[in-house]
Amino acid sequence: MGLQKYWRIVFVAVLLALAMIYREEAERIVNIVVSSPPWLFFACLFLVVAEFLLQALRMKLVFSKNWAEILRAYAVGLMVALSFPSRTLGEGARIAVMAKELKVKKEEMAAYVSVERVADVVVLATAASLVLLEVHPFLLAAAVLGICTFLAVIESDTVYRKVSRGPVPELLRKYIEESRKIVKDRALFAAILGISVVLWGIDFLRMWVVVHTMGGTIDYTAVASLVSLAYIVSALSFLPGGLGVYEGGLAGGLVLKGVPHDVAVAATLYERLFSYWLWILVGAAAGAFKRENGSSSTA
Known part of the structure; x- marks a missing residue:
């Protein structure tokens, strides 16, 4: 975990350095945050907990585990994903950790996460469409084409037969097989997509409430577009959780x-x-709690 901690320390150090350079502006920013009403903190906390429960619900629809296992696995998985110095590495590590936590095969977890991400991208690409169209129509078209191609490949029996018969690594074959089970279950995939729409709507609402409470004037759809685009672009960041790119964007x-x-x-x-x-704190606490319980039960 040394590398991950190092990147977060660098990010915080850069923020502090910028605060010292632009002291007057930093003081104004701090004053805005400090003077925000206490109810804003609790409102944001309520919304983020609701969003987390919906994320966990998506996983519970696929894996027959109890709520305690699902919540702990998702919390630890989020912490790991937000700790690695790139979203790609973070997602890979998250898959491995959640598979271990729930005691399921990695290819099953990888299939679930890929379908989960497809649902997320459908929502984010739709919400970001206005901004993407302002930048260049090709960006939106590319995003939609990528999603449709993935779903078509997973759905197609012909493509699946060719892949399964060809010289494809066993891990990839099993991954495609598990993804097909989720996507071809229309009710399950519709439920995952529907939950994704609601949880991202809550995410956009949280940011909109924060901006308005702090004195900004902007409509909800604009916030939804900006948050979506910032999340997509933050995949380019080499810092954990898209740090720097997300905030700046x-x-x-x-x-x-x-x-x-x-x-x-x-x-x-x-x-x-x-x-x-x-x-980061919740995931670390969940992992520590499990280790403590494990050591207590073996003692």
């Missing part, structure tokens, strides 16, 4: 939409307390 987008600069930065950093730093 979201705050910059808010400014372009007319939100005052200091409010945009304050709202973004405040919201990240709930969407990033909270889950």
Whole structure:
């Protein structure tokens, strides 16, 4: 975990350095955060817990495990994913950790996570469509084409037969097989997609409430588009959880939409307390609690 801790320390150090350089602006940002009403903290906490429960519900629809196992596995998985210095590495590590926590095969967990991510991307690409169209229509078309291609390959019996007969690694064959089970179950996939729409709607709502409470004026659809685009673009970040790219992209987008600069930065950093730093602590606590219980039971 040394590397992951190192990157987070660097990120915090850069923030502190910028705060020292731009002291007056940093003080305004801190004042905005500190002067925010106490109810905002509890409202954000309530919304992020609701979002987490919906994320866990998606997993429970696929894996027949009890709620305690699902919640712990998802919390630890989130912490791991947010700790690795790239989203790709983070997702791979998350799959391995959650598979171990739930005692399921890695290819089964990989299949679930890929379908989960497809549902997320469908929602995010739709929400980001207005911004993507403003930048370049090709970006939206590419996102939609990628999703449709994945679903077509997974759905197609012809493609599956060719893949299963060809010189394909056993792990990849099993991954495709498990993905097909989820996607071809229309009711299950529709439920996963529906839950994804609701949980991302809650995520967008949390950011919208924070911006408005801190003095910014922006409509909900604009926030949804900006949060979605920031999340997609943050995949380019080499820092854990898209650090830096996500914050910069979201705050910059808010400014372009007319939100005052200091409010945009304050709202973004405040919201990240709930969407990033909270889950580092919760995941670490869940992992430590399991280890403590394990050592107690063996003693």
